[in-house]
Amino acid sequence: xxxxxxxxxxxxxxxxxxxxxxxxxxxxxxxxxxxxxxxxxxxxxxxxxxxxxxxxxxxxxxxxxxxxxxxxxxxxxxxxxxxxxxxxxxxxxxxxxxxxxxxxxxxxxxxxxxxxxxxxxxxxxxxxxxxxxxxxxxxxxxxxxxxxxxxxxxxxxxxxxxxxxxxxxxxxxxxxxxxxxxxxxxxxxxxxxxxxxxxxxxxxxxxxxxxxxxxxxxxxxxxxxxxxxxxxxxxxxxxxxxxxxxxxxxxxxxxxxxxxxxxxxxxxxxxxxxxxxxxx
Amino acid sequence: xxxxxxxxxxxxxxxxxxxxxxxxxxxxxxxxxxxxxxxxxxxxxxxxxxxxxxxxxxxxxxxxxxxxxxxxxxxxxxxxxxxxxxxxxxxxxxxxxxxxxxxxxxxxxxxxxxxxxxxxxxxxxxxxxxxxxxxxxxxxxxxxxxxxxxxxxxxxxxxxxxxxxxxxxxxxxxxxxxxxxxxxxxxxxxxxxxxxxxxxxxxxxxxxxxxxxxxxxxxxxxxxxxxxxxxxxxxxxxxxxxxxxxxxxxxxxxxxxxxxx
Numbered sequence: 001x002x003x004x005x006x007x008x009x010x011x012x013x014x015x016x017x018x019x020x021x022x023x024x025x026x027x028x029x030x031x032x033x034x035x036x037x038x039x040x041x042x043x044x045x046x047x048x049x050x051x052x053x054x055x056x057x058x059x060x061x062x063x064x065x066x067x068x069x070x071x072x073x074x075x076x077x078x079x080x081x082x083x084x085x086x087x088x089x090x091x092x093x094x095x096x097x098x099x100x101x102x103x104x105x106x107x108x109x110x111x112x113x114x115x116x117x118x119x120x121x122x123x124x125x126x127x128x129x130x131x132x133x134x135x136x137x138x139x140x141x142x143x144x145x146x147x148x149x150x151x152x153x154x155x156x157x158x159x160x161x162x163x164x165x166x167x168x169x170x171x172x173x174x175x176x177x178x179x180x181x182x183x184x185x186x187x188x189x190x191x192x193x194x195x196x197x198x199x200x201x202x203x204x205x206x207x208x209x210x211x212x213x214x215x216x217x218x219x220x221x222x223x224x225x226x227x228x229x230x231x232x233x234x235x236x237x238x239x240x241x242x243x244x245x246x247x248x249x250x251x252x253x254x255x256x257x258x259x260x261x262x263x264x265x266x267x268x269x270x271x272x273x274x275x276x277x278x279x280x
Numbered sequence: 281x282x283x284x285x286x287x288x289x290x291x292x293x294x295x296x297x298x299x300x301x302x303x304x305x306x307x308x309x310x311x312x313x314x315x316x317x318x319x320x321x322x323x324x325x326x327x328x329x330x331x332x333x334x335x336x337x338x339x340x341x342x343x344x345x346x347x348x349x350x351x352x353x354x355x356x357x358x359x360x361x362x363x364x365x366x367x368x369x370x371x372x373x374x375x376x377x378x379x380x381x382x383x384x385x386x387x388x389x390x391x392x393x394x395x396x397x398x399x400x401x402x403x404x405x406x407x408x409x410x411x412x413x414x415x416x417x418x419x420x421x422x423x424x425x426x427x428x429x430x431x432x433x434x435x436x437x438x439x440x441x442x443x444x445x446x447x448x449x450x451x452x453x454x455x456x457x458x459x460x461x462x463x464x465x466x467x468x469x470x471x472x473x474x475x476x477x478x479x480x481x482x483x484x485x486x487x488x489x490x491x492x493x494x495x496x497x498x499x500x501x502x503x504x505x506x507x508x509x510x511x512x513x514x515x516x517x518x519x520x521x522x523x524x525x526x527x528x529x530x531x532x533x534x535x536x537x538x539x540x541x
Contacts, residue, residue: 164383166382166385169346169381169385170385172343172346173341173378173379173381173451174374174450174451175371175375175401175402175454176371176397177371184397185387185388188387188388188389189387189388191388
């Protein structure tokens with residue numbers, strides 16, 4: 001075998017191996033999506049959106065309680081997490097910059113980003129659920145806020161730092177005070193990036209189950225009082241899917257399908273925003 | 281000692297015994313510099329990279345204050361006041377001494393909002409006044425005809441040369457007394473460059489201009505006075521036609537004849 005033949009053969013082997021690996025990886029993704037769609041769509045019906053949970057055996061059970069609970073828990077988490085995260089990211093990029101405090105916050109938030117979410121659930125259980133004496137929607141929102149915070153904080157920090165410093169200087173050179181430079185010029189320049197960060201942050205927490213098991217727990221009926229235990233799609237899905245009743249299992253598939261579509265949409269939207277930004 | 285020509289005009293800025301030290305440096309980047317800037321004329325600063333010309337320019341509107349730890353010594357007089365003094369209001373100073381940067385710095389907003397930005401900062405809210413002054417600034421910056429039908433469009437859709445003229449319009453809209461140009465054409469093509477140079481010459485009637493340039497032909501074409509800087513010192517300041525034809529200092533002659541730099 002000549003040297004060239006050897007090289008071509010080696011190239012083909014490596015290319016085949018990496019292609020097969022890629023196909024297997026993508027294959028699993030489509031397998032999951034396929035099963036979800038088949039079972040999920042099959043289980044979808046109007047009842048899902050209009051009916052609350054029902055005891056096993058009743059035909060007209062739905063997911064209304066879990067959908068509303070999910071929206072409330074994630075919505076409240078977003079309401080607190082987004083402004084808090086953006087302000088903290090603004091501090092890092094515009095005020096703290098390379099200072100020790102800012103660098104420490106960056107390191108800590110990077111660690112928090114990879115912290116197991118169940119640990120955060122246990123933490124909120126200890127500081128909120130135990131003193132209150134019972135599970136609550138608030139506790140769930142607090143846990144999700146903590147998980148969301150480092151994601152939004154770091155994307156905001158990164159996106160603001162991408163805004164060229166000459167743009168800031170130009171605004172200062174016109175006599176703008178610092179807070180106006182940040183809010184009127186720098187934020188505008190980083191708008192798409194920050195928005196993407198928010199979407200990805202929401203997408204991340206919307207799929208969390210473990211921290212909610214410790215905090216908002218569950219409720220098989222509609223409850224809109226954040227002080228009380230609350231249903232969420234993820235915990236409901238966990239309960240229904242692991243139950244022995246076939247109609248509950250079907251609802252579990254529906255919950256999985258709705259949740260996946262929601263998160264998939266957020267991720268796709270986030271990507272579209274990033275791409276739009278690159279085109280400019 | 282530097283050779284400094286006697287300036288007959290009134291002076292827009294007077295630099296006295298000025299030193300500047302960057303936060304990260306032990307020794308000053310500008311050393312014991314004295315220099316007058318004539319009113320309603322164009323003063324060009326030339327010199328090799330790292331000679332301190334941009335550093336000096338950015339001292340005139342205290343841009344260095346944006347980064348912690350930088351130090352000014354000596355005096356820069358503007359309207360008989362030392363702008364390096366502690367009681368100077370930087371916002372007020374920067375309204376009176378505007379700046380155009382090397383790369384165009386169009387804000388991520390519409391063309392109209394870009395030009396109106398400085399005026400809005402000063403609290404001008406009246407819509408007709410804003411519109412009139414935006415139009416006038418755009419006309420003065422010779423870009424009105426190109427943008428008048430798309431004032432609401434994103435400024436980032438303009439070409440580099442158009443953006444730079446937009447930035448000039450934005451700067452002159454607030455009617456500053458001094459305009460600082462930091463290599464304003466180094467990112468532009470020759471045709472845009474010619475347009476900007478023409479504009480700078482026209483602006484001289486209304487504002488005093490200091491322009492930093494790497495391009496000696498540009499200094500010769502546009503300026504009334506030229507200062508040659510080297511290693512943080514002003515070597516020579518003279519009327520442009522004299523400095524380029526009959527330089528007094530040997531270093532200046534070597535630089536303009538291309539022996540170093």
